[in-house]
């Protein structure tokens with residue numbers, strides 16, 4: 768199996784709930800164990816942007832997402848915002864990769880300062896301190912100097928900033944195509960197989976004339 772067997776996925780309250788849901792779906796299909804965290808604001812955004820209505824409590828959310836994605840029992844684990852006893856709260860138990868998708872500018876700032884005021888911030892802090900893979904998918908327009916400084920700071924610490932800005936060179940026909948563009952880039956970084964977007968040059972037959 769290429770890429771991490773266990774991945775932490777955190778959804779925060781930036782626009783872009785479909786990215787997080789699609790990533791969850793892809794990770795389940797690739798047989799990964801997913802540790803799932805979601806902020807209150809992200810639940811509001813999800814209800815605004817999609818037809819998915821997550822139940823509020825972690826255990827019910829876990830059952831819902833397991834059925835929604837067709838995951839096997841125990842494949843998706845959902846933790847509440849103050850569940851400090853969960854594996855993601857500690858370097859000895861947390862997965863080797865974490866994706867915050869979408870990443871609000873508020874969570875970006877909290878992660879950049881090591882605030883650890885909720886489990887999402889703590890899990891990201893753990894990922895950074897353990898020098899593991901942290902992928903942040905911010906969405907805001909325009910970015911202020913504060914946002915840009917936080918992104919630079921995190922990038923210098925080893926986090927990967929992957930903005931939710933799909934390209935158009937694959938000639939997307941649907942919104943799903945645009946979502947898949949971003950999710951495919953996340954999966955490429957994780958080294959997890961995906962067939963949504965060919966890697967650049969994959970179908971290129973040599974020659975420069």
Ligand SMILES: Cc1cc2nc3c(=O)[nH]c(=O)nc-3n(C[C@H](O)[C@H](O)[C@H](O)COP(=O)(O)O)c2cc1C
Pocket residue numbers: 778779780781782806807808809811812815870871872873874875906907
């Ligand atoms: C419908 C909706 C869309 C939002 N879009 C964004 C956005 O694109 N980027 C962003 O940084 N915040 C956005 N926000 C604001 C965040 O949700 C808000 O700052 C919140 O405090 C973030 O909290 P969290 O980081 O704990 O999820 C949006 C809020 C709502 C309700």
